[in-house]
Amino acid sequence: MSGAETTEAEAQAQNQANGNRTRSRSHLDNTIAIRLMPLPVRNQVCAHLDALDVWKQLATAANLYPDQVEQINTQRQRGRSASNEFLNIWGGQYNHTVQTLFALFKKLKLHNAMRIIKDYVSEDLHRYIPRSVPTISDLRAPVDPSARVDNGPPFPSSSGVSNSNNNRTSSKAEEIPSLESLGNIHISTVERAAESLLKIDYSELEMATDRWCPENRLGQGGFGDVYRGEWKQLDVAIKVMNYSNPNMDQKQVELQQSYNELKYLNSIRHDNILALYGYSINGEKPCLVYQLMKGGSLESRLRAHKSQPPLPALTWHQRFSISVGTARGIYFLHTARNIPLIHGDIKPANILLDQCLQPKIGDFGLVREGPKSINAVMQVKKKFGTRVYLPPEFRNSNQLSTGVDVYSYGIVLLEVFTGRQVTDRLPKNDLKQDLLVYVKQHSKHNRVELLDKHVATPMGEELDMCMCAIDVGVNCTAQDPQDRLSMEDVLDRFRPFRNYY
Numbered sequence: 041m042s043g044a045e046t047t048e049a050e051a052q053a054q055n056q057a058n059g060n061r062t063r064s065r066s067h068l069d070n071t072i073a074i075r076l077m078p079l080p081v082r083n084q085v086c087a088h089l090d091a092l093d094v095w096k097q098l099a100t101a102a103n104l105y106p107d108q109v110e111q112i113n114t115q116r117q118r119g120r121s122a123s124n125e126f127l128n129i130w131g132g133q134y135n136h137t138v139q140t141l142f143a144l145f146k147k148l149k150l151h152n153a154m155r156i157i158k159d160y161v162s163e164d165l166h167r168y169i170p171r172s173v174p175t176i177s178d179l180r181a182p183v184d185p186s187a188r189v190d191n192g193p194p195f196p197s198s199s200g201v202s203n204s205n206n207n208r209t210s211s212k213a214e215e216i217p218s219l220e221s222l223g224n225i226h227i228s229t230v231e232r233a234a235e236s237l238l239k240i241d242y243s244e245l246e247m248a249t250d251r252w253c254p255e256n257r258l259g260q261g262g263f264g265d266v267y268r269g270e271w272k273q274l275d276v277a278i279k280v281m282n283y284s285n286p287n288m289d290q291k292q293v294e295l296q297q298s299y300n301e302l303k304y305l306n307s308i309r310h311d312n313i314l315a316l317y318g319y320s321i322n323g324e325k326p327c328l329v330y331q332l333m334k335g336g337s338l339e340s341r342l343r344a345h346k347s348q349p350p351l352p353a354l355t356w357h358q359r360f361s362i363s364v365g366t367a368r369g370i371y372f373l374h375t376a377r378n379i380p381l382i383h384g385d386i387k388p389a390n391i392l393l394d395q396c397l398q399p400k401i402g403d404f405g406l407v408r409e410g411p412k413s414i415n416a417v418m419q420v421k422k423k424f425g426t427r428v429y430l431p432p433e434f435r436n437s438n439q440l441s442t443g444v445d446v447y448s449y450g451i452v453l454l455e456v457f458t459g460r461q462v463t464d465r466l467p468k469n470d471l472k473q474d475l476l477v478y479v480k481q482h483s484k485h486n487r488v489e490l491l492d493k494h495v496a497t498p499m500g501e502e503l504d505m506c507m508c509a510i511d512v513g514v515n516c517t518a519q520d521p522q523d524r525l526s527m528e529d530v531l532d533r534f535r536p537f538r539n540y541y
């Protein structure tokens with residue numbers, strides 16, 4: 041061992057004896073302190089880490105005290121950035137440097153985070169950043185717990201972050217778990233999310249779809265194609281992930297969405313929530329396998345009269361039953377756990393129908409944990425979802441609450457019963473009106489006129505039921521979230537018509 045190495049090893053031993061918490065800046069590290077990092081860079085790195093939701097891994101690797109971890113969690117639940125709070129504590133109280141942070145990112149294989157701060161560490165450390173951006177093909181490698189990761193040359197011990205993973209002869213107890221990357225979302229995280237899900241062999245899915253025969257292609261979404269297939273005597277829909285977006289930030293968002301789908305869709309079982317059967321990651325592309333919804337999406341059914349050959353329009357009865365089932369699914373999401381889950385992208389394209397036209401909510405890519413209680417509001421950094429279905433307080437001020445789903449649901453109800461799309465061009469004399477203004481104006485006087493003309497005008501109790509649906513749609517889409525119904529209120533309002541569902 042050279043003299044310099046001995047000094048480094050001694051520094052490391054001393055650091056370990058002191059523990060990460062008391063570690064201060066080493067003489068070998070002359071980079072700036074974390075708290076002096078330029079604000080735009082700090083914001084960028086925090087946004088990136090928050091999107092990956094890795095604050096717990098950071099806190100553990102940095103050996104924070106439980107009360108500090110709780111402090112970060114509290115800020116997170118208030119809608120603040122968990123990563124920023126982590127930096128406040130670790131970078132502020134212990135005066136760590138950007139180089140130390142770089143070492144921490146390296147330890148956790150947060151390569152994009154390393155890229156963001158690389159200009160603030162010495163150039164010879166840039167060799168620790170993998171040259172190529174991790175690709176989805178990383179997923180193909182089966183996780184072998186016994187495999188060691190070759191992280192290249194050891195990171196200087198002055199980093200203040202223990203680096204046992206670099207020591208290929210280190211004992212198992214010291215090892216950092218072997219992690220393959222899905223972008224920056226570790227495969228171990230993905231696997232944990234998918235623990236109770238079936239892991240399906242890719243070759244079985246090839247067989248199920250006749251080798252991805254074009255005739256079995258159901259459609260295309262933001263992530264790639266969806267195929268119909270028969271797998272183990274089950275009718276399934278297989279979403280083939282094709283992370284084609286060349287933009288790295290966008291790609292990261294896509295990866296995060298697939299992870300959300302696994303994490304949340306897998307943890308929720310309800311008659312009106314799409315069943316996720318399993319996933320496959322040992323083939324050409326990662327796949328998610330769902331229950332096949334033979335009735336297609338509500339969106340396509342609402343336009344059925346335009347399809348070739350045209351399908352009969354949905355009856356009022358069917359429309360009502362679909363609306364009730366969808367409301368039940370959203371109500372479950374909002375109330376099943378201590379913290380409400382907010383779907384964030386309720387729209388007809390994400391409501392799928394089975395052969396009996398029972399609805400199931402799909403596309404959990406944007407699901408978020410909301411504020412602690414069903415009536416509370418939290419400020420979030422980023423907007424997400426489909427603009428025309430989002431309420432003004434979320435679109436304009438990033439205020440997230442269960443009211444976001446209620447509003448989107450209200451728009452869906454109005455679309456279902458008027459037969460108009462929220463994006464439809466309105467007749468000439470209504471040019472300045474969007475669907476909501478149009479419905480709100482007409483609902484005062486000529487309410488029956490609002491109903492979809494593709495179906496015979498309802499009479500008697502059926503008419504009352506349709507008017508109730510329009511009223512509920514109007515109440516769900518109030519501009520002020522305080523004036524909106526809750527999903528429980530919606531179901532109460534529908535109860536007098538239970539003969540129809």
Ligand SMILES: Nc1ncnc2c1ncn2[C@@H]1O[C@H](COP(=O)(O)OP(=O)(O)OP(=O)(O)O)[C@@H](O)[C@H]1O
Nearest residue numbers: 258259260261262263266277330331332333337389
């Ligand atoms: N489980 C399923 N059963 C039957 N059809 C499905 C199923 N899942 C998706 N589809 C169909 O496959 C197509 C693509 O679906 P996907 O969820 O990927 O995209 P999307 O929701 O339309 O778009 P995005 O993902 O960008 O929001 C849609 O036409 C949808 O109706």
